[in-house]
Amino acid sequence: MRISNDIKYIGVNDHKVDLFEGQYVVPNGMAYNSYAIIDEKIAIMDTVDKNFTHEWLDNIQQTLDGRKPDYLVVQHMEPDHSANIANFLRVYPDAVVVSSAKAFAMMKNFFGTDYADRRIVVGEGDTLSLGKHVLTFVTAPMVHWPEVIVTYDSYDKVLFSADGFGKFGALDVEEDWACEARRYYIGIVGKYGPQVQALLKKAAGLDIQIICPLHGPILTENLGYYINLYDIWSSYRVESEGIVIAYTSVYGNTKAAVELLAEKLKEKGCPKVVVNDLARCDMAEAVEDAFRYGKLVLATTTYNADIFPFMKEFIHHLTERNFQGRTIGLIENGSWAPMAAKIMKNMLAGSKNLHFTDTTVKILSALNDDSRAQIEAMANELCRDYLAQQDETANKNDMTALFDIGYGLYVVTSNDGKKDNGLIVNTVTQVTNTPNRVAVTINKENYSHHVIKQTGKMNVNCLTTDAPFSVFEAFGFRSGRTVDKFANCEPLRSDNGLVFLPRYINSFMSLKVEQYIDFDTHGMFICSITEARVISDAETMSYTYYLNNVKPKPQTEGKKGYVCKICGWVYEGDNLPDDIVCPLCKHGAADFEPIE
Secondary structure: OEOOOOEEEOOEEEOOOOEEOOOEEOOOOEEEOOEEEEOOOEEEEOOOOHHHHHHHHHHHHHHHOOOOOOEEEOOOOOHHHHOOHHHHHHHOOOOEEEEOHHHHHHHHHHHOOOOOOOEEEOOOOOEEEOOOOEEEEEEOOOOOOOOOEEEEEOOOOEEEOOOOOOOOEOOOOOOOHHHHHHHHHHHHHHHHHHHHHHHHHHHOOOOOOEEEOOOOOOEOOOHHHHHHHHHHHHOOOOOEEEEEEEEOOOOOHHHHHHHHHHHHHHHOOOOOEEEEEOOOOOHHHHHHHHHHEEEEEEEEEEEOOEEOHHHHHHHHHHHOOOOOOOEEEEEEEOOOOOOHHHHHHHHOOOOOOOEEEEEEEEEEOEOOHHHHHHHHHHHHHHOHHHHHHOOOOOOOEOHHHHHHOOOEOEEEEEEOOOOEEEEEEOOEEEEEEOOEEEEEEEEOOOHHHHHHHHHOEEEEEEEEOOOOHHHHHHHHOOOOOOOOOOOOOOOEEOOOOOEEOOOOEEEEEEEEEEEEEEEOOEEEEEEEEEEEEEOOOOOEOEHHHHHHHHOOOOOOOOOOEEEEOOOOOEEEOOOOOOOOOOOOOOOOHHHEEEOO
16 A cells, blocks of 8 residues: 555554454454655554564565665554564664664563664654655653654655554454544543643644554545544543433343433434443443443442442443543432442542533332433433424523623624634623613624624524633634634524534523624624523633633743733743734733743
């Protein structure tokens, strides 16, 4: 396989493996990827599993056509990628190993030598010239081992991403990338979200056209799709709307409760209900589902004054992978002393930002009128936002939405007749209540100001404290004149035809402009309310909460100048210009502060 004119694929497919890493079912096998960069000098990128030594060496020999490699770059020391280091060096005694210091220490453990006489130790930002191809090494500790490096080829703009962007499955089998990449990521890398986030930030500064992982297909098109999924997974955000029910059942009574709840959830508009019998399903897929969707119901029996073993294993899988930021419902069953709900909640006590439903379903052996009513109540709680999002079930005149207005942060959506638009504002105020009037102030430089002045309508989405920084990047740092902020999604719409956000809001209001006041640099729109929906009772994000908990800490180490308090952009210089405008968030000098 040719990656570019100079980069060739020399990896192998494994259809004999049944359990990857001794635990993950891989019905479509596994790919162990390796690459050859052929220039004035030749670099081989990683080796393969021990069961494919000769096939891999044959691939090298055939690809190089008589030439010999100069370097072996070892990005990751896990044996499925490093097992053939010693074999390679015996065949090519003049080759030099290029890797991190920690990797060479591991080689000593694996092979009895750290190759001190034929090695190049590389760290962050180090380079290796092959001729026109110059390799830059980027450290990626704990993604997902401590010695990992990734490599960027600036000539062909290729990122050799080690285990990043990998997936289960051999390359000669076609299957959906996201499904098996998600299961791979969450199962193997999921614990290390902060470290993956750090690597993504480094990668954002590179012009990447091709991603070459150590497992799975080479990614050459729509790279934003894959990078966005990795950003979602590594920041533990919700990927898809839906509810997962994970259960164990001994005699079928807990299963009956789960089936009733699933039916109720579907009736109330839940877009996707996933049910996993933990005693029979692929545990890795059940864990994948829990991380993919935003809500999870755990249903199990009290067992030996504890909980059923498969449920205990499942919760352990969640907590050891930093499960967080989800809504949890609990169903317990017990004939004389039900205590499963208490035990499950205690097991999740260390997980961050979990919201438990007010309703806990208690089954005493079998369903009765009380437990059926509890299931109904839990379904109503879990589907409150879905009910509010659907035209036929929404209360569109819920003026308690006004209670969510404070000195908060909002996404104002509009439409210019061709595409939807949105921007972040922090100036939304209720000015009267008889009749209800809301004032929204927008900087005239923002494209949304122009659109709303022409159309006379907007939606105000009240953001909640679980909104990630990516929301502010999407709606606050780019102009709707040049960017389609709702590309590649199917947005929800209110009666006025405008978008409202599917998540990260507790309410929205559709506004009709009744009066406009010109404030020189800004315009104030005085509006009536044509529709108001409350989506959830989640806490509104205040401006202070955003600054303290959401906005990334600016990278100011070693820099002298001023930093934007809104987005963290740094202006380096002794004096801040009075007329400065932040190139990211468009805020002026008043929102800059000196770097301490």
